[in-house]
Amino acid sequence: MTIEDLLARQAEELERLRRIPERLYCCTAAGCLSSGGDRVRRALAEEVERRGRSAAVEVCGTGCLGLCSRGPLVRSAAEDALYTQVEPADATALADPAGRAPLAGRRLDDTAPFFAQQTRVVLEHSGHVDPERIGDYLAAGGYGALARAVSEMTPDDVIAEVKASGLRGRGGAGYPTALKWELVARQPEGVKYVVCNADEGDPGAFMDRSVLEGDPHRVLEGMAIAAYAVGAQQGYIYVRGEYGLAIQRLQNAIRQAERERLLGGRVLDTGFQFRVDLRIGAGAFVCGEETALIASIEGERGHPRQRPPYPPELGLFGRPTLINNVETFANVAPIVERGGEWFASIGTPKSTGTKVFALAGHVRNTGLVEVPMGTPLRTILFGIGGGVPEGRRFKAAQTGGPSGGCIPEEHLDLPVDYESLQSIGSIMGSGGLIVIDDSASMVDVARYFMEFSKAESCGKCVPCRAGTVEMHGILERLARKRGRPGDVALLEQLSALLKETSLCGLGLAAPNPVLSTLRFFRGEYESAVVEEGRGAVQGGGAE
Amino acid sequence: MASPAAPARDNRPKLLERAMSRHQYAGSALIEVLHTAQELYGHLSPELLEEVSRKLRLPPSRVLGVATFYHFFSLRPRGEHSFVVCLGTACYVAGALGLLETLERRCARAGTTSPDGRVSVDSARCIGACGLAPAVIRDGRILGRVTPALLEAELGEVGVP
Numbered sequence: 001m002t003i004e005d006l007l008a009r010q011a012e013e014l015e016r017l018r019r020i021p022e023r024l025y026c027c028t029a030a031g032c033l034s035s036g037g038d039r040v041r042r043a044l045a046e047e048v049e050r051r052g053r054s055a056a057v058e059v060c061g062t063g064c065l066g067l068c069s070r071g072p073l074v075r076s077a078a079e080d081a082l083y084t085q086v087e088p089a090d091a092t093a094l095a096d097p098a099g100r101a102p103l104a105g106r107r108l109d110d111t112a113p114f115f116a117q118q119t120r121v122v123l124e125h126s127g128h129v130d131p132e133r134i135g136d137y138l139a140a141g142g143y144g145a146l147a148r149a150v151s152e153m154t155p156d157d158v159i160a161e162v163k164a165s166g167l168r169g170r171g172g173a174g175y176p177t178a179l180k181w182e183l184v185a186r187q188p189e190g191v192k193y194v195v196c197n198a199d200e201g202d203p204g205a206f207m208d209r210s211v212l213e214g215d216p217h218r219v220l221e222g223m224a225i226a227a228y229a230v231g232a233q234q235g236y237i238y239v240r241g242e243y244g245l246a247i248q249r250l251q252n253a254i255r256q257a258e259r260e261r262l263l264g265g266r267v268l269d270t271g272f273q274f275r276v277d278l279r280i281g282a283g284a285f286v287c288g289e290e291t292a293l294i295a296s297i298e299g300e301r302g303h304p305r306q307r308p309p310y311p312p313e314l315g316l317f318g319r320p321t322l323i324n325n326v327e328t329f330a331n332v333a334p335i336v337e338r339g340g341e342w343f344a345s346i347g348t349p350k351s352t353g354t355k356v357f358a359l360a361g362h363v364r365n366t367g368l369v370e371v372p373m374g375t376p377l378r379t380i381l382f383g384i385g386g387g388v389p390e391g392r393r394f395k396a397a398q399t400g401g402p403s404g405g406c407i408p409e410e411h412l413d414l415p416v417d418y419e420s421l422q423s424i425g426s427i428m429g430s431g432g433l434i435v436i437d438d439s440a441s442m443v444d445v446a447r448y449f450m451e452f453s454k455a456e457s458c459g460k461c462v463p464c465r466a467g468t469v470e471m472h473g474i475l476e477r478l479a480r481k482r483g484r485p486g487d488v489a490l491l492e493q494l495s496a497l498l499k500e501t502s503l504c505g506l507g508l509a510a511p512n513p514v515l516s517t518l519r520f521f522r523g524e525y526e527s528a529v530v531e532e533g534r535g536a537v538q539g540g541g542a543e
Numbered sequence: 544m545a546s547p548a549a550p551a552r553d554n555r556p557k558l559l560e561r562a563m564s565r566h567q568y569a570g571s572a573l574i575e576v577l578h579t580a581q582e583l584y585g586h587l588s589p590e591l592l593e594e595v596s597r598k599l600r601l602p603p604s605r606v607l608g609v610a611t612f613y614h615f616f617s618l619r620p621r622g623e624h625s626f627v628v629c630l631g632t633a634c635y636v637a638g639a640l641g642l643l644e645t646l647e648r649r650c651a652r653a654g655t656t657s658p659d660g661r662v663s664v665d666s667a668r669c670i671g672a673c674g675l676a677p678a679v680i681r682d683g684r685i686l687g688r689v690t691p692a693l694l695e696a697e698l699g700e701v702g703v704p
Contacts (some may be wrong), residue, residue, distance in 0.1 A: 018562060029676055030672055030685065031672055031674045031687075034672060034675055034678070034684075034685035034686065034687045035675065035687055064566030068673075068674025068675065069674050069675075072672070190663075200667070200671065201668065201669070202630035203630070203632040203633075203635075203668055203669035203673070204631055204632035204633050204669060204673055205669070205673075206669075206671035206672070206673055206674075226644070241578070241615050242667065242670055242671070243671065244683075257592055277574070279574070280574075280578055281613075281615075282574055282577070282578065282614070282615035282616060283613050283614030283615035283668075284612065284613050284614065285668060297571070299569075299570055299571040299572060299573035299574050299575075299609070300573075300605075300609065301609055301612040301613075302612065302613070317571075358671075358673055360632070360633035360638065360673035360674060360676060361632065361633050361636055361637075361676075366633070366673065366676075367674050372652040397668045398632065401632070432632070433634070434632045434633055434638065434673075434674075440636060445667075448632070448635055450621065451670070456668070458612075491694070540657040
């Protein structure tokens, strides 16, 4: 299709949507599906059909609606409201816009605290677009940014726009996206690759999964724009093997985009070509590290490689390679379309835009939330999340998974941005945000993450391979309240060693959960040490 | 993932061959090919690994190295039914360990299959269903907010006394 065709298609799809007065968007993300969302969708479709109202009410699927703990969720487009905990039996009431009074108690509109304090950029299509239909994406203006890039902008213009936006990598480290793009663009012409890192491995993180499941075209469009900017013709999406639904939706989206000539040989009838292939991970956390990910795409064990040279110079198959995370790519199309300045107006001066968090653990509203960078943690956990369930007290929030740290109550007013989190020994991470209540032992939390890092260490470098085993052994003792004198100091020593000498991010960051819990909950460690010549403290260590 | 029964006329070799030829027998497609092989046969037997190594012209050590590096690949036959307990942070703090212990007591240790070949038990590193913690995947289907009673019912369904 040409650019004129694209504009015509967008208008046509929009018109199609306008002709239908009511659309019921059933959340088809993994969370709602496992609480019976597919049965609700079927029941609704049957009910609409039975009443012969197909022309007035359309039942369709959509990406994650956010409030996973109250699924299955159905969004009414006409009312712009959300129905929670919908059961197949509710189909009769929902199918008729006039008959919804009985559901009033389970109806939420966008003034509910869960929604009112969110700003949606990455997730803006959730509840508005059916991820299995490219038409819906086009109706929302989809692929307009790609068209604009390839027809009106030079690759340098695109990079300048991204630079103006201040976008930083959403995978956790926060490296400025435009700088990475520039590095790849500056390499001599030839084969280059664009890789989307969708190997979301942090336990407690499901943001990328939701974006891939809910808006796969958004990621493809972002990758295509990036490829145009850096001069690549081939892209890979490296997805976790555990994400079956995301894989299926991506395959479907790639096929649709190729059919419409939005990907492939002659994108939008211009000279730009870009193909995307999927590579399915096979269950190795370390493959989220960029050089290990490259090794895995090449069909090798996921062993990280020494950097430098960095992937922008020497990456996949020895070629210059741009690697960005799913959420980073999902931010690209709106930046190109609405301008870098618009994006930079959201968030804080150094951390622009929004961040998606997966909120879970001991919190009332678990699910997916998107807030401007700089939003205080308290707003996210207590305003949006609804706080800790009755009868328990907040103890800490954990960000960044096994590479991150814990944030105690006294820092709840901290604005959530890259620098602030770093200043107290945690990291932004990819967006997992786990609330821990006072029933949990922080030593056990640290032990849990160290067990994870130990098991996932690839074994290539000694500090990580042996260090995580040693640290885990000490934490096991401490968790059983059988710590030996000197254990805490030894933990600190080993932490410093791992941070200084590990080859890749896994080992470098593995001590973070220990260091951060030591910083704020040192007493718990110290009380787990048995003084020489004395019995176990508090008698907790029976084996 | 139960191992699919061999159909009357076994076309699995042909399907595996097709997967390899689609990637032009490139060594870089090893992981993709192993995925297909495991999908077709349920697990990666020594013969299967040898076949892949020959066709892709890779040393057997490299193929075995990759097959054992990634948790996804199973070198032993899987049970008829499978239970995977998510041990992600949210599930862990919601008591997933207790569920795993029940399964280990009743069926098999994590990472193994019960002696009668009925049930495989595994743990996973966060399946991304944190809103539904604790989560268990039974035969590919995600079960959310699993209580001991619910797990009991599921075990009953697959015939574990």
